[in-house]
Amino acid sequence: MAEEGSDDDKSSNEELQDSVEMEITDVPEQLPTAVYEENGSATVAADPVVYPRPPATEEQPTDLERLWKAVHDRPQDFTSWTDLLQYCEQENNVATSRKALEAFLARYPLCYGYWKKFADLERRAGNGSKAEEVCIQGLQAIPLSVDLWIHYINLLLGTLDMNLPDSPMRIRNVFEEAIAATGLDFLSDRLWDLYIEWEKEQGNMRQARAILDRVLQVPTQLYNTHYDKFKTHLNSYEPKEVLSQEEYEELRLLCCQSQETEKDEPAIEETKDSPPGEEQSTTPERADAEELKLKIREMVLTRRDKVYHDNEGEVRKRWQFEEAIKRPYFHVKPLDRLQLCSWHSYLDWEIAQLGNHSTEKGGHSTREEGYEESAQPPEASGSSPVPKDDSRVRILFERCLIACALYEEFWTRYVRYLEPKSVDETRRVFQRACKVYLTNQPNIHMLWATFEERHGDITEARHILEDLEKKLPGLAVLRLRRAALERRAGQLEKSEALLLEAVAESKEKPTLHAFYSIKLSRLLLKLNRNTEGARKILTEALEISPDNDKLHMNLLELELSGDPWASAEAVQDCVKRALAASLTPHSKILLSQRGLQYAEDYSTTIESVVSVYEGHQKLLKDVCGTKRGAEDGDEDPAKLSKTHEGSAVAATMSHVPMATPPPSMAGTDMAQSGYSGYGNWYQPQYSSYGYQNTWNYNQSYYPPSQ
Structure with missing residues (x-):
C-alpha cells in the first residue's frame, strides 16, 4: 500500500505498520510556510485555513480551550493538531474528539491512521453505521490505503451477521472493491492474504485458489510467499475440490491419455505370451487415484511455474525503485531531493514499460497473453489483475501523490499524462489538487483554468481564477490571466474593467501601478483603437512615477505609432520629458536615439533633423564625457567603456543582441516584486527593434574638422 513503509525494513508487514504509526506522531514543530523550490518552480506553502474555535463553556477545561486556540491560530502546525487529538482521546470525550477529528481530516485527509481512530471512536460509542460511514469517507479520500481497506473489512466482519445470506456476498464485494483499488500496489500482500484466508474460512477452496491464481500474476513485495501458499493449498485438498471443473477435467483427461500410451505397448506383448484359451483384457488398467492426483498436481504446478518466473522477473525490475522509496506514506515533513528524484525515475520507467508493452502487443508477443493461454483459470477470465492498459502507471501516480501530495510538480505531471486519455479524469485530479492539497498555490490553479478554457468551459475557468484571486489578492499574474480570459472570450469591456480596477487599486504601489497602466494602455491602443485613452493612462501614470523608464518608453512608442504628419512634435516632446526625468543613462540614450531615428525617417526639413541630431x-x-559619442563611428566603443559608467551604456548599444525568448513566469509573485519579473515578457525592449548603432556612419551631418 502507498501509505505503508519503513525506512529500515520492508520485508515485514507488521513492522511496516508499526513504523507508520510511529512516523505519524514524529512531526516538526510547525509546517514551514516558506517557499520551496522544486524542479525549478516555486511552491508556495498553503496559507492557514481558519477553523472555527468551539465556544468556551463553564464545563470546558482550560487545557482544551488552549489546544483549540492553538489550532485555530496556527492550523498549519501539525503538532498542535496531534496534541489536541491526543488530549481528546485521553479525556474520552466523544463529541469533542469527533469535532477535532473532522477538522483535522479536512486538512490532512491522507493521514489514514486517524481515519481508523475516528472509525474506532464511533464503534466504541455504539455507532456502527457511523463507523462504516467514516471508513467509506476515508477510502474516498485515500482509496489506495491497504490498511484502511483491511480496517473497514474487519469492521464489517465484526458487525455483520454472517448467518444472513447477503452478508458473505457483501464481504466478497468489498474485497473485490479493495482489490480493484489497491491490488496492483507493490505492497498489497496483506489484503490478498486476508481475502484468501476468508474464502477458506467460508469453505470456498476453489475461490481461494482462483484468488491465488490472480495474485501470482501481480508483482508484489511478497510474491514468493504467494506461490508457496498456492502449493500448500493445492497439496492440502483434493485437486477436484481446488481446481475449476474445466481445468480439472482437462488435466485428468491428459493424465489418463499419457498413462494409456505408456501402458499400451507392454500390454500387447503380455497378451501374445499368454497360454492359449485364456482371455486377456485389451483395456489398459487405470492408474490408481493417488497416482492420478499426483500427476494432476504436477501438471498444475508446471503451468504455474511459468507464471511465477515471469512475475519474478517483473518484481526484479521494480525492486530497485521500491527500495529507493523510504517514505511511501503522507507526512508534512518535506521530502529530500533524492526521494523526489526516485519518484520521478520510477514514473519514467513505468511509463516507458507501458510503451514497450504496446509495441510488443502489436507484434502479438506479450507476456500477459502467454499467461492467459497457459494458466488463466476459466472462471477467472476477464478478471485477471494483469493490466492490459495503463492501470499500473495510474496506480503508481496515485501512490506518488500520497507521499508527494504537497508537491505541485507531481500533480502537474499526472494531469498532463491523463489529459490525452480522459478529460473527466483529468478534471477530477485537478479538483483534488486545487481544492484539498494545493489550495493556495497559483500555478496549478492557473493550469486548471487553462484546461477548462481549452475544453470549452469558460465559466468554470473564470470561477477558478476569481476564487484564487480572493485567496491571493494582489497577485498581478492572476489579474492579467483574468483580463486575458475575458479578452479571448470576446468580452473586451470586462477585460478593460479588470485592468482599470487594478490600476485604481495599485496607486499606493507606484511600480505595480505603472505595470498595470502599461497593460491597460496597450489594450486601449491595440484593441479598442483608443489612442487618447491610452495616452491619458500613461500620462497619469507618469504623474505618479515620473522616473519610470518603462512608462516613458511606452508613451514614446504610442506617439511613434501615430500619424507621422501629426506626431512629430509629440514625439520630440515625449523625448524631452524623458530626458528631463531622473532616468538611467542607458534609458535616456535609447529614448533619444528613437527620437533621432523618427526625425530621420519622417521630418520634412533638414533643419529639424539637424536640431534633433x-x-x-x-x-x-x-x-x-567625450567630444564625440560612440555612435559617430570615430571612437572605439571598447575605449569609451573604460572612461565612464555612462559611456559603457553607449558603447554597448553597438553590440545589442536581438530579443531573446522571455523567461518563464512560473512562481513569480507580482504582489511582492512589482513587475520586475515580467520585464522581458511584457515590456518593450528597444534594443530588439534593430536600432543597433544606427548612427554609426563614416561621417556625420557635418563634415570632419580641417
Missing part, C-alpha cells in the same frame, strides 16, 4: 550628440557628450 545636435541634441542627441550633446546628450552623448554629457553622458560619455
Whole structure:
C-alpha cells in the first residue's frame, strides 16, 4: 500500500505498520510556510485555513480551550493538531474528539491512521453505521490505503451477521472493491492474504485458489510467499475440490491419455505370451487415484511455474525503485531531493514499460497473453489483475501523490499524462489538487483554468481564477490571466474593467501601478483603437512615477505609432520629458536615439533633423564625457567603456543582441516584486527593434574638422 513503509525494513508487514504509526506522531514543530523550490518552480506553502474555535463553556477545561486556540491560530502546525487529538482521546470525550477529528481530516485527509481512530471512536460509542460511514469517507479520500481497506473489512466482519445470506456476498464485494483499488500496489500482500484466508474460512477452496491464481500474476513485495501458499493449498485438498471443473477435467483427461500410451505397448506383448484359451483384457488398467492426483498436481504446478518466473522477473525490475522509496506514506515533513528524484525515475520507467508493452502487443508477443493461454483459470477470465492498459502507471501516480501530495510538480505531471486519455479524469485530479492539497498555490490553479478554457468551459475557468484571486489578492499574474480570459472570450469591456480596477487599486504601489497602466494602455491602443485613452493612462501614470523608464518608453512608442504628419512634435516632446526625468543613462540614450531615428525617417526639413541630431550628440557628450559619442563611428566603443559608467551604456548599444525568448513566469509573485519579473515578457525592449548603432556612419551631418 502507498501509505505503508519503513525506512529500515520492508520485508515485514507488521513492522511496516508499526513504523507508520510511529512516523505519524514524529512531526516538526510547525509546517514551514516558506517557499520551496522544486524542479525549478516555486511552491508556495498553503496559507492557514481558519477553523472555527468551539465556544468556551463553564464545563470546558482550560487545557482544551488552549489546544483549540492553538489550532485555530496556527492550523498549519501539525503538532498542535496531534496534541489536541491526543488530549481528546485521553479525556474520552466523544463529541469533542469527533469535532477535532473532522477538522483535522479536512486538512490532512491522507493521514489514514486517524481515519481508523475516528472509525474506532464511533464503534466504541455504539455507532456502527457511523463507523462504516467514516471508513467509506476515508477510502474516498485515500482509496489506495491497504490498511484502511483491511480496517473497514474487519469492521464489517465484526458487525455483520454472517448467518444472513447477503452478508458473505457483501464481504466478497468489498474485497473485490479493495482489490480493484489497491491490488496492483507493490505492497498489497496483506489484503490478498486476508481475502484468501476468508474464502477458506467460508469453505470456498476453489475461490481461494482462483484468488491465488490472480495474485501470482501481480508483482508484489511478497510474491514468493504467494506461490508457496498456492502449493500448500493445492497439496492440502483434493485437486477436484481446488481446481475449476474445466481445468480439472482437462488435466485428468491428459493424465489418463499419457498413462494409456505408456501402458499400451507392454500390454500387447503380455497378451501374445499368454497360454492359449485364456482371455486377456485389451483395456489398459487405470492408474490408481493417488497416482492420478499426483500427476494432476504436477501438471498444475508446471503451468504455474511459468507464471511465477515471469512475475519474478517483473518484481526484479521494480525492486530497485521500491527500495529507493523510504517514505511511501503522507507526512508534512518535506521530502529530500533524492526521494523526489526516485519518484520521478520510477514514473519514467513505468511509463516507458507501458510503451514497450504496446509495441510488443502489436507484434502479438506479450507476456500477459502467454499467461492467459497457459494458466488463466476459466472462471477467472476477464478478471485477471494483469493490466492490459495503463492501470499500473495510474496506480503508481496515485501512490506518488500520497507521499508527494504537497508537491505541485507531481500533480502537474499526472494531469498532463491523463489529459490525452480522459478529460473527466483529468478534471477530477485537478479538483483534488486545487481544492484539498494545493489550495493556495497559483500555478496549478492557473493550469486548471487553462484546461477548462481549452475544453470549452469558460465559466468554470473564470470561477477558478476569481476564487484564487480572493485567496491571493494582489497577485498581478492572476489579474492579467483574468483580463486575458475575458479578452479571448470576446468580452473586451470586462477585460478593460479588470485592468482599470487594478490600476485604481495599485496607486499606493507606484511600480505595480505603472505595470498595470502599461497593460491597460496597450489594450486601449491595440484593441479598442483608443489612442487618447491610452495616452491619458500613461500620462497619469507618469504623474505618479515620473522616473519610470518603462512608462516613458511606452508613451514614446504610442506617439511613434501615430500619424507621422501629426506626431512629430509629440514625439520630440515625449523625448524631452524623458530626458528631463531622473532616468538611467542607458534609458535616456535609447529614448533619444528613437527620437533621432523618427526625425530621420519622417521630418520634412533638414533643419529639424539637424536640431534633433545636435541634441542627441550633446546628450552623448554629457553622458560619455567625450567630444564625440560612440555612435559617430570615430571612437572605439571598447575605449569609451573604460572612461565612464555612462559611456559603457553607449558603447554597448553597438553590440545589442536581438530579443531573446522571455523567461518563464512560473512562481513569480507580482504582489511582492512589482513587475520586475515580467520585464522581458511584457515590456518593450528597444534594443530588439534593430536600432543597433544606427548612427554609426563614416561621417556625420557635418563634415570632419580641417
